[in-house]
Amino acid sequence: MVEAVLIDLFSLTANLQSNLQGLLHNTLEAIEKCSSSHAPFVYVMCCQRQGSERKGEQESLLPALRGFQSLKRRLEVVCAQTTAAALYTVKQRLDEKDLSIIKVILPTLRKDLMKVYINHLFTAVYQFEFEDLQVAPDSESLQISEHQHEGQMLPSQDMALIQHEIQMYLESLPSLKGELTILRSSLIPDDIFLHGFTTRTGGISYIPTLSSCNLFSSSKRRDPQIVVKENLRRLANAAGFNPEAFHRVKVDHANAVCIMGKTEPDDYDGIVTDQKGVTLAAPGADCIPVLFADPVRRACGAAHSGWKGTLLGVSMATVNAMVSEYGCNMKDILVVLGPSVGPCCYRLPHESAKEFHRIDPKCVRLFDSANPYIDIRRATRILLERGGILPENIQDDSITDQNQNITFCTACHPDKFYSHFRDGTNFGTQIGFISIKD
Template sequence: MNDSIILDLATDASETTKDYLITTLRDKLNGHKRQKIIALCAREMELTLPQSIETIISTDNIDLCFKAKSLMDADNITDFVLVTSLMMKKYWETVFLHMFSHVHNWSVRGVDVPNQPSGLVRPEVDSVESSIKNYFKTVGNPDEVKILRSALIPSDKFNAGFHERYGGVSQLPPIASLNTIYTMRKPDSQLAINENRRRLGQAAGFDPEQLKVARVEHGKSIWVVGKTPPAYYDGIVTNMPGITIAAPGADCSMILLADTVTGACGAVHAGWRGTTLGAVRACLKAMVDEYQTNPKDVVAAIGPTVDGKCFDLPAVDASPVHELDPSFTWPSESNIDWVHADLVKANVKMLELDGVPSSNIDTSNAYCTVCNKQFFSHRRDGIPFGNQIGFISYKA
């Protein structure tokens, strides 16, 4: 059963349709209380229902839908039905397909309204996607997007950085607002993610259409741009100018590698699994193998990452980190046979072992994601959670 009901009184505000839809709603309620009832209206109107109702007023249907989604996101509502006239059923289905994600279990009930006004015109279905794209550009404040740069990566040769979570269009609190990753578990539609990436690209100076983001599996597979990509990969390398490669994170390390001689670059995601598997070493090796990178010419930057004091795991799983340096792990205070692990230091050590000079490794942006709420954090926020990315491109 749908937890909430949205009542469309905006596309046809005639008294005939209003009364008929409200009667239909009463029948659907049948004495059962729903988590939320939202009325979409183009103007103020008096509504009498057996349950309290929240009214949204706007002459823009996309605005009405987005604000209804925001209300439901705030209460973590994912199941709902919209009641509208049969004439508007296809239109609202198209809007919902672009506005909501696979997390949402929605339906549109089209009611055959007798004596509906003959002059009523259904909005163009073909223009829905472009209307939502344009609407998203008006949401929130893009000026809040903040880019974090590494002073070690030469800005005349590379465009590289990380970012904070503000300035986007995502509404659900754990993923608000600059969530850059679309997944089946998040309530952001692909159009919302595209807008967030557009804003990030605008602030950072890259073309979002040329953005390649790792499809992570917490492993160490690396995709060489230009070759057939694996189904999943935690790192990307390229030497193609203008192609921006990126790795996501939400506690896991995002590590950027820049070859200051050849222009090759890499971006790799390394959580505890990727760290213990040596994902950053695999990324560096791919640059060496594909572009003849000399590790001594590489500059590395590690982005926001969960601090060791905010993270623990079974000692047996952390053994590769402990083997790098026993000081990188220490006993957990809350879990027997668990340890804290410093992922940042572990990844720094692996880069050093593979020939990257310690003076070429920048950890100044490795803020703790759990402690600093300007970043997304799986451990702090639970599921669903948002993702930031670390990005890099070669300017040529």
């Protein structure tokens, strides 16, 4: 069942006169007749010309909007100077109401163009269907600016212009939830390495569980890749790295490690390099983003360590890759555990808890319960120490100076961090990142 209808009048606003009003009135009448049992939300998208006021644009359409009682509270006119701005505003309205099934009514010659905008600004969470807006070809007041035939691929130049328009609009948006904040460890020498752990502030993602500096896009979430790219651009600008030389692990919740410069595995949770200016990153939204640095051999790494990866030894696999590939000495490698879910909040089924109990009984609290509390950080530290990493070269929440602590519990700090455990399936993601300075 259609939850929302988007009427695209963007290319038809050169002359907002009686022809357009009649066209809109007829379209709304058809929607009302077809939706007597369930009235959808209706958004009318039109162009706000340079220097005009939104109120004036809406008043021009008022005669066509009168009389639709069932749609009255569900109808909104969205005026903007670009299609990107108008469509992004409509997306915000859809997300506020958790709507996903949308019918788009638009001129035939706008369809291919609109699909490109939708592909950039929406994810697979949304379902779109398209219906032609009947425009009389001899109507002088309804001029359509696009000349592509339906079903024909847009020229690459036009697609690049659309992407640029969207990027420029997103760059113009204000940061949400305050300034961008980066947590840094005093263990990693900042004269050799650039590194940090992100928090949730300073980006443009607006959905509550994703706001605001979400750094991961997925087909199951509502934040599109282009928004995540803008958040990353802002992070790179604040941190001082090149977003075009940025490599994030391809999460598999296992222990494979990618060696930069060699054949990239299909999936991996660890990544290492000795190349300058290349930024490595590991995500976390409860799982631990782990950073590795060897100031002697000037090599670094990042790993994503959830409970499965912890048990499979992903952190030591990353260390071993640095040793074998770059000749690192185990005693020189520094390891920092980033924000992650703490033993105060994280629970696993008893069968999984047994594996952590075998590492160290202190990794499990209320062991005899059906869902004991688990300390994946302690397990990670123990496995690293057993592998040869010096205890003083590991930073986590066991350090005594709390002002230096960066291993906060993500579930306990909703103002600072994302948490899958706390927020459910539509959760945001922070990262740990590291690179060798030029």
